[in-house]
Amino acid sequence: MLLREIKNIYHSELDAIYSKEEVNSFFYLLIEHYFDLERFILAIQPELVIDKKQETVIFQALSELKLEKPIQHIIGTAYFMDLDFKVNEHVLIPRPETEELVRWILDDHKNTAKILTILDMGTGSGCIPISLDKNLTDAKVFGLDISTDALKVAEENNALLNAGVKFYEADILSLDAETSAKELDKKFDIIISNPPYVRELEKAEMQNNVIDHEPSLALFVPDEDPLKFYSAVVNFAADHLNENGCLYLEINQYLGEETKQLLEESNFKTIELRKDMFGNDRMIKGIRK
Template sequence: MILKDIQNIYHKELDAIYGKNEVDSFFYWLIEYYFQFNRVTLVLEPQLALSKTEEQCLFEALARLKQNEPIQYILGETEFYGLTFNVNKHTLIPRPETEALVSWVISHSLSLDKEKPLKILDIGTGTGCIAISIAKNLPNASVYALDVSSEALHVAKENAKRHKVNVTFIQDDILNVSALNANNLNAFDIIVSNPPYVRNLEKQEIKANVLDYEPHLALFVEDDNPLEFYEAIVHFAQKKLNKKGALFFEINEYLGEEMKHLFISNNFNEVVLKQDIFNKNRMISGKK
């Protein structure tokens, strides 16, 4: 079948679900991944035909997209902070807005005058995208990454190996810390986290491709205790951060003021609430 005809089938089957532009993006992403073609190929070779085996890849992907499965899971990878990360159903898909959090941490780190390497901990690492991106850009830092999920940690370790960075991975539950304490890991200069923060009442705002496929363990919190993970991490940071150490979070856009109060009431200083490009409260930091 001609490649252009398959693209037309994609639009016929998927435009009502995703919209024309996003369907084009999916199609270009897929043909680049499977065949190393790009959109220019379709212009220069409008009669380019695929073999039956090649067609099958695209039609299998089409069937999965019709079920709202994220294209990142279909391909098994995604881009984050200029790096390619393996992803699967056990990990959240790294988001562009989290790149801003990584940039903030790196910028802060570079502003410090440290005679010894920085010690940085990422809590709830998932794919390892935060920890690995930091380690890639701060090669002299000692980077640690924690997650409660052994399946997620397996993916994170693969990603660290893929990008040739040294990150120490730890399986532990920040709500009931044991491994970190047992190994006497403390005196961190920076702690960063993008913990679960979507309240159940906000599920109606979540697209089906997220709600039906991404791990709820890493997404949702109870309506009556939406800051559960933040409170646990703040209390942990009080004990484990060095003096003048910094704590960084990605946060629920609706709970910025509550997060400021959490920091201030726990004696953190220089609290900064940052907005994203859409003017939503998305990140916060404070110093011990």
């Protein structure tokens, strides 16, 4: 079958669900991933034909896209900080906003002569600590998560990307009681967290591919207690950051001032609330006194 005909079928089947630009992006990403074909291939070989085996793969992906399965889950990887991370239904797909948070940390600390000790709380795929480990020379980087399945993905990414992060299974909400996390009872120079922060009332704003295919455990918090993870992280950081150590958080865009108040009440200084590329309050930094 002609590849350009398959592209036309993609649009006829998917344009009612996604934008035409998204459908083009899906199609080109899939032919590159499965067939090692560049996106300009149809411009130079408009009569290119793929075989039956290739057709099966590309049409299976089409079926999954019609069910609004994330393209990253279909191909099994997500691109983040110039690295390919394995992802599946047990971890959140890394977002551009999270990459902004990581780049903020790197901008602040890439020229430091000190060997930094870093903890990521709620690590998921491991994209944050692994990216920091790859970019900060000699840093000692740790990550924790409550999900055994998520930690399996993080450990695999750690090995695939030749990183040196140490991961621990622990619950952010009960860290002080976690015997399995005793090695984390130390002081850190940097603590980062992108914990669950989407209120149940905000589900209506979210796309089905997120609600149906990404882990609820990593996404949602009760409407009546939306900052419960942030309270736990801030309390832990207040006790476990070195003097002038930095806490970085990705946050709910609607709760920026409330999150800032949490840091103020725990005696953090030089608190900075930043907007993401879309103009939303998305990340905050505080320095321990």
